[in-house]
Amino acid sequence: MEVRMIINEQLERIYPEMVSWRRYLHEHPELSFQEVNTARFIAEKLEQMGIEITRNVGGHGIVGRLKGEKAGPVVALRADMDALPIQDEKDCAYASKISGRMHACGHDGHIAGLLGAAYVLSRMKEHLHGSILFLFQPAEEVNPGGAERMVAEGALDGVDVIYGVHLWSQFPVGKVYSVTGPMMAAADEFLIEISGKGGHGGVPQESIDSILVGSQLVVNLQTIVSRNVDPTSAAVVSVGSFHSGSSFNVIADRCKLSGTVRTFDEQIRRRIEERIHEITAHTCAMHGAQYEWNYIRGYPAVVNDATETQRFFRVAADLFGNEQVERSPLSMAGEDFSYYLQSIPGCYMFVGAGNPDKGIVAPHHHPEFDIDERSILHAARLMIHLSLDYMNEAWQTRSLAQE
Ligand SMILES: [Zn+2]
Ligand SMILES: [Zn+2]
Numbered sequence: 001m002e003v004r005m006i007i008n009e010q011l012e013r014i015y016p017e018m019v020s021w022r023r024y025l026h027e028h029p030e031l032s033f034q035e036v037n038t039a040r041f042i043a044e045k046l047e048q049m050g051i052e053i054t055r056n057v058g059g060h061g062i063v064g065r066l067k068g069e070k071a072g073p074v075v076a077l078r079a080d081m082d083a084l085p086i087q088d089e090k091d092c093a094y095a096s097k098i099s100g101r102m103h104a105c106g107h108d109g110h111i112a113g114l115l116g117a118a119y120v121l122s123r124m125k126e127h128l129h130g131s132i133l134f135l136f137q138p139a140e141e142v143n144p145g146g147a148e149r150m151v152a153e154g155a156l157d158g159v160d161v162i163y164g165v166h167l168w169s170q171f172p173v174g175k176v177y178s179v180t181g182p183m184m185a186a187a188d189e190f191l192i193e194i195s196g197k198g199g200h201g202g203v204p205q206e207s208i209d210s211i212l213v214g215s216q217l218v219v220n221l222q223t224i225v226s227r228n229v230d231p232t233s234a235a236v237v238s239v240g241s242f243h244s245g246s247s248f249n250v251i252a253d254r255c256k257l258s259g260t261v262r263t264f265d266e267q268i269r270r271r272i273e274e275r276i277h278e279i280t281a282h283t284c285a286m287h288g289a290q291y292e293w294n295y296i297r298g299y300p301a302v303v304n305d306a307t308e309t310q311r312f313f314r315v316a317a318d319l320f321g322n323e324q325v326e327r328s329p330l331s332m333a334g335e336d337f338s339y340y341l342q343s344i345p346g347c348y349m350f351v352g353a354g355n356p357d358k359g360i361v362a363p364h365h366h367p368e369f370d371i372d373e374r375s376i377l378h379a380a381r382l383m384i385h386l387s388l389d390y391m392n393e394a395w396q397t398r399s400l401a402q403e
Contacts (some may be wrong), residue, residue, distance in 0.1 A: 003127065005142035007384055010120045011377060018380070019373050021045070022112035023094035029083030029101045029108070032139035033146070033389060035060040038081050038111070042136050045115050051123040051134070058149030061265055064078040066121055068128025073160040073394045075387045076133040077117060078147075078340065079110035089367035100296055104369040106167040106353060111136065113165070113379035120384055129395040131182040132387055133159060140336055143298045147336035151343055160369070160394075161308060162346035163386045164337045165379045171352035173372035176316050176382060177328035178349040182264035184302035188273070188295065188333035191258045192217070195290040198253030207251040208289050212246045214255035217283045218242065221259075224275045234330065236262040237272060261330050264301045299334040305345035312347045315385050333364075347386075351379045 021041075030038050039060040040388050051064040060081070083103045088096035096102045118134050135155055157163070160357035171177060194214050199207030218239050229235045239259040243254035261276075263269040273295050284291045316325045328350055337348045353375035354360050362368040 003124075003388075004385075006124070007120055007381070010123065011116060011380060011384075014116050014119050015148055015377055018112045018116040018376050022108050022373060022376060023380070025108035026094050027097045029096050029098060029103045031080075031085060031101060032082040032142040033059045035081045035138045036118065038145045038268065039136070039138075042081070042111060042115065046118060046134065049119055051118060051122055055153055057265065058146045058153055061138050061146055061150050061155070062134075062136040063155055064118060064134035064136075066118065066128070066132045066134070067126070068130050068132075069126045070129045072128070072130025072133045072391050074133060074158055075382045075390050076135055076156065076159045076162040076340070076346075077114055077387065078135040078137055078162060078164040078337065079114035080107045080137045080146070081111060082107060082141050082146075084141055084365060086365065086367055090262070090370060093371075095152070097358055102369070104366060105141065105364050106169070106369070106371050107140065109167045109353070109371050109373070110165065110379070113167075113376040114383065116376065116380040117383045120380070121387065127388075129391045135162075143296075145299070145336040147339040151339050156340060156343050159344055162340045162344055163308075163349070163383055163388055164340070164346070165349045165351045165382060166335065167353035167371050167379060168350040168364075168373055169354040169360060169369060169371060169376045171350055171354055173352045173355050173375050174320070174378070175324050175352035176320060176349060177242050177326045177352070178304060178309055178312045178347055179328040179330070180304055180306045182301050182303050183328055183348055184263040184331045184333055184335045184338070185264055186269050186301040186338075187264075187298040187332075188261040188263075188269070189258065189298065190261065190276055190296070191294045193292045194255040194284060195292075196251070196253050196255070198288070199251045201251055204251060207253075208287055209251050210255035210289060211252050213284055213287045213289045214242060214244055214257055217280060218257065220279045221276060221385070222285055224272055224279070228271060228275050233268055234264055235268055235272060236260070236332065237276070248294035264303075264330065266300070269301075299336045300322050300338040301333050302338045302348050303341055304347045306340070308345050308347040311386060311389060312349060315389050316382060319381055319385055349382065351375050351382065
C-alpha cells in the first residue's frame with residue numbers, strides 16, 4: 001500500500017511535465033520512419049533519468065533498459081512514436097506547428113506516459129526484482145511498420161512479458177479496457193485486375209466483357225464470409241473499388257478491383273486468402289478472361305495472452321475500481337503490437353481518453369483529434385503497476401520454490 005502511495009505522489013508530481021512533453025511532441029509531429037527529433041527528445045529524457053539506452057532500433061526506435069537492484073524477469077513496456085499526414089485543425093495553443101502533419105492517433109501521449117512511467121520506476125530501482133525495457137517504437141501507422149523490425153533486431157531477446165496501451169478517444173477518460181484472446185483485427189488488402197477482350201458494344205460475341213466478369217466476381221466473393229467461414233467467427237471481405245470502361249458503346253477489356261479483409265484468426269485469414277484466389281481464377285476461367293492478383297498482408301491480429309489479461313483485470317480493478325474496468329469490444333482496426341504478442345506473452349489495453357464535457361470526441365485519425373490528458377497518467381499508472389505485479393509474482397514464486 002505504501003509503495004502505491006509513493007508512486008501516486010511521484011506521478012502526480014511529474015504529471016505537469018508529462019503534459020508539457022506531450023504538448024511539445026504534439027507541436028512537432030514526425031511521420032513514420034522519420035522520427036529523428038522525437039527519438040532525440042526521448043533519448044535525452046531517458047538519459048537524464050539515468051536509464052541506459054540503445055538508439056536506432058528498427059528505424060529511429062529507442063530502447064531504454066532499467067536494471068533493478070535485485071535479480072528477476074525482464075518486463076517490456078511499449079509506446080509508438082509516429083504521427084500522421086493530416087492537417088491539424090484544432091484551435092489550441094499546442095496544435096501542430098508543422099503543416100500537413102499531426103499526432104492524430106495519440107502516440108504523443110503514449111510517449112509522455114511511458115516517459116512518466118520510466119521516471120517513477122527509475123527512482124525505485126531498489127524495489128525492482130528484475131529489469132524493465134522501455135520500447136519506443138517508430139512507424140506504427142505504416143505497413144510494414146516498426147514493431148516487426150524491432151523484433152527482428154532483437155528488441156525482445158531475453159524479455160519475459162510485454163505490455164502496451166493505446167489511448168482511445170472513443171472511450172471515456174477514467175476507464176480502461178482489454179480482452180483475452182483476439183482484440184484487434186488483421187487488416188489485409190487484395191488487388192485484382194481482370195483482362196478480357198475489348199470490342200464493339202453491339203458485337204458482344206467477339207469480345208470478353210471484363211465488366212461482366214468483374215461483376216460476377218464481386219458477387220461470388222461475398223459467398224466467402226457467408227459460406228466458407230464458421231458463422232460464430234467474425235470476418236469481413238469488402239470490395240472497396242471497382243474501375244472499368246470509359247464509353248457507353250465499348251466493351252471494356254479491363255476491370256480493376258480492390259478490397260480489404262479483416263479477421264481475428266490466422267486460419268480463417270489463410271482460408272479467405274485462398275478462397276479469393278480460387279474464386280477469381282474460376283470466375284475468370286468461366287469466361288475465358290485472364291487475371292492478375294495480389295494479396296498484401298497487413299498486421300496480424302492482436303491476440304492477448306490469457307494470464308496477462310487476467311493480471312490486467314486484477315491490477316486495473318485494484319487501481320481504478322471495478323466499475324472503471326471493462327471488457328474491450330473487438331476492434332476492426334489494425335495495430336502492430338501483434339508482432340510482440342506473437343513472440344512473447346503480454347497484454348494490449350485501451351485507456352479511455354475521450355471527454356464529451358470538454359468537447360474531446362473526435363475519433364482517431366481525425367483533424368480535430370485530441371485526448372483528455374489525464375489519460376496519460378492512467379496509462380503510466382497501469383504500466384508501472386503491471387510491471388511491479390509481474391516482478392513481484394515471479395519473485396514470490398521463486399522464494400517459495402527455495403523454501
Ligand atoms: Zn493510428
Ligand atoms: Zn495509434
